[in-house]
Amino acid sequence: MMFTQCTQKCASFVLLIALLCCILSPPAQASKSSEDIRCKCICPPYRNISGHIYNKNVSQKDCNCLHVVEPMPVPGNDVEAYCLLCECKYEERSTTTIKVIIIIYLSVVGALLLYMAFLVLVDPLIRKPDAYTQPLHNEEENEDARSLAPAPTPSGARANTVLERVEGAQQRWKRQVQEQRKTVFDRHKMLS
Secondary structure, X not given: OHHHHHHHHHHHHHHHHHHHHHHHOOOOOOOOOOOOEEEEEEEXXXXXXXXXXXXXXXXXXXXXXXXXXXXXXXXXXXXXXHHHHOEEEEEEOOHHHHHHHHHHHXXXXXXXXXXXXXXXXXXXXHOOOOOOHXXXXXXXXXXXXXXXXXXXXXXXXXXXXXXXXXXXXXXXXXXXXXHHHHHHHHHHHHHO
16 A cells, blocks of 8 residues: 555656656757767877867867867868868767656666665564464474474454565465475385
8 A cells, every 4th residue: 555655656756857857948959058969070190190089069060170170280281181081970969868867767766765665664563463474484483393284364364465465475385385395205205
């Protein structure tokens, strides 16, 4: 019950943040900051000049060696030959989308951590000893000393939490495995 409420609240919170970011973000061209666009030129070594990578915030039409490579490492008559060797690429990214994805990711991780803290700290305090689970724990401790008959379940006792239901199913599975082992070993002894 509390888990579903927590999950619904977390999902609502994440959706609210995503919607606010989408609504409040300005149009795509107007919101381009200097980190969102760049021209990157990779120039290999040329004569006695080592290779270098140049980055500059310019428009897509100005993304070429002449506008990006500053200061020009070669004299005026070698500029054209040097620029032919350089490979320039226009790169564009959306920092707003990156920020929204990081916020959503951190919100989900935070919700999972809160739920884990709830399970570790609060659930043992809420959970009370049940007449159904106590015989199962005693049976597990003494399963080697006595036969593995199914534990009687009181008619009024029910598993209240998901953990108790899982523990009950696990105990039933262990009893079935022990019974199967016993049957297999008995048959093996009879055949040999």
